[in-house]
Amino acid sequence: MRSIGEMARDSGLGVSALRFYDRAGVLVPAWVDPVSGYRWYAPEQLDEARLLARLRRAGMPLADIRLVLAGWSSADADLVRGLLQAHLRRLELGLTDARSEFSTLRALLDHRENPMTAAPHADTVRLSVSAPELAAALDSVRFATGGDPELPMLGGILFDVEGDVLDLVATDRYRLAVARTGTTGHGGPRGQVIVPVPLVDAMRALLSGDESVVLTVDGDRVTLEAGDRQTAGQYLAYDFPDYRRLVQLPSGRRALVDVPAFREALESGPVRASGVREQDGASYELSVLRVADDGTVTVCEDGDDDPDDVTVNREFLLEALTAGDRNRLILEFGAPTAPVAVRRTDDETSFSLLMPVRMDD
Template sequence: MPPHELMPIGVFARRSGLTSSALRFYDDCGLLAPAEVDPDSGYRYYSAEQMPRATVLRRLREIGMPLTAVEAVLDAAPGDAARLIDEHVARLHEDAVAARRKAVVIKSSLSDVPGLPIAALKGPVLADAVEQVLTATARDPRMPVLGGLCVEAAPEAITLTATDRYWLSTRTLVPAESAAATPAAATWTATTPAATTWAGTVDGDELRTAAAEARRSPLVRVEATPYGIWLRMAAGREDQYCRLLGEEYPDHRSMLASLPAVTTRVTIAKDLLLRALEGHSGEHIALRIDEHGMYTLTTGDERAGHRIPATVTGQALGISFAQTTLYPAVSTAVGPDVLLDLRGADQPATIRSADRGDLTTLAMPIKPAPAT
């Protein structure tokens, strides 16, 4: 290659974003050899065709990829390279999650405050409740607390709540036994009562992972620390630790307390309603409720609707929801029949089991789509 078409190492370094010392190191490693080396001076020269490889190399190192993996990516076909990058990122995420959880445990161990017994719960019941309620969480960098689950404990019950501000899911669990009734172990002793009241917001991802282990434990004892909660499992199972989120949780209790009276109540078969929602192609769905039942509408036009048998009491009503709000609220309801308590086209709707279970969801309606 003619010398005027080559770049000295300093020029190539500036254009590629790599330092000259890094380029010499990558040459020695065999990852990026120069196009030519002056036999007298030993000076390295690079070609423009080498720029894409240098750029990818720099970016891979920026995400912490080790040299052996970098070499594999650079020499792989595009599909295999993408897979290797995904695997590396997944390992980084797993390592970060593990480090964060260990850090929280370490911080907790540095505190002189002993763990606070909250309650003992049946493991499978706790796991079900966590998975049901966490469907209402959201990943919002502006409000990380929306990715958490609010835990409120009292001697008679523990309430789990999650919200993404458009819908809210809550479930109340009755303790399986008091702390005084549990076998003496760690901070749980015959003379240590459960906490009178306690509240905190637990990291949703960590709690979701912990729920898988809790499902296999007949009994789980919940214990609070300044930075997280311990889920103490039955003998033979590994205890799980979930960190607390420091941000203040949205004031959902005031919202629940200020809900207006129900004006329309609908009792409907869960499977029938889910099938109607699954068969609906739009992002939004309009419902018209009258004494004859419920109609699902695509554009507000009755001719485009689908009638679902339902028992209706109260006022006739038209109301619209986003599919991403209504469908998960209905699908997580417990039991064969669903009860919809409606308060108007612009008020939160309550969705719960018609006959059993205490899982309750509030879904915000939207403005109906204009007819076409």
């Protein structure tokens, strides 16, 4: 017999998913301990669980999955093939409809007052900023830049200046990072440009001194001058997502963590056995976090589930801890489906958000 944790590890289904499929009558364990309620599965149920995981990834409805599993166990190949073919036809029709809808949406976007392609700046923007502060701000957000060619506006860092404040923002849809620094010499209305990653890295290489540097936006070009050295290039002519709306999160449970100790717990602690998934073509592992009443954050063992646990991409969280650049950081948790915020204790204007990972899909 396999425990529910072993079944999750070997099948690709999460523990919470196995519990759901038990309640739905799709994959019922062979035996349930009458005292503890713990579920146990027969060896032959592993193939059914793996089949169920594949069918769910293919988007098959539960009603059809029940019939497929029934046909699978009775070796009724004709029934199984018929159900698979019918689902494939539904997917193909749905894709055709989705393409039509997206074509319409693109046409609507093209006719909006604010098109996706931004107009070049008519006026020159020039401001000064401390080199160490700009370097720290870039280091705080660089990890969250995107690389999806279908979303070119995420392939850089947004420089958002208003008055004497410069916000740097990066996001790849799964995480978002914001850092703030002061400026002099601008003091004008809000302006935004997206600096592509190669130019960002070239800028960062110039920021080795303690002096102020000068950032200039002229036409479609961005220039950073550090003494007698400079780097320049074109900014990305796209609109950036409205990050100010994205960061308006309700307050949640806050936990002060010792970063070195918490990093060690993440790196050496358990990962979700079913958590090797595909995200933009790359596999990643999951860590499940729990906040105790005293504010302690622990990395949960596989199978040790609680409805308030939050599951995150472990590598993303480790990168956010590094970018936080402090020995103590605040982790803020909302609902299990809400972003996790990583904040500094001394400057909450610089922070990052990580989207959680649902374990029952």
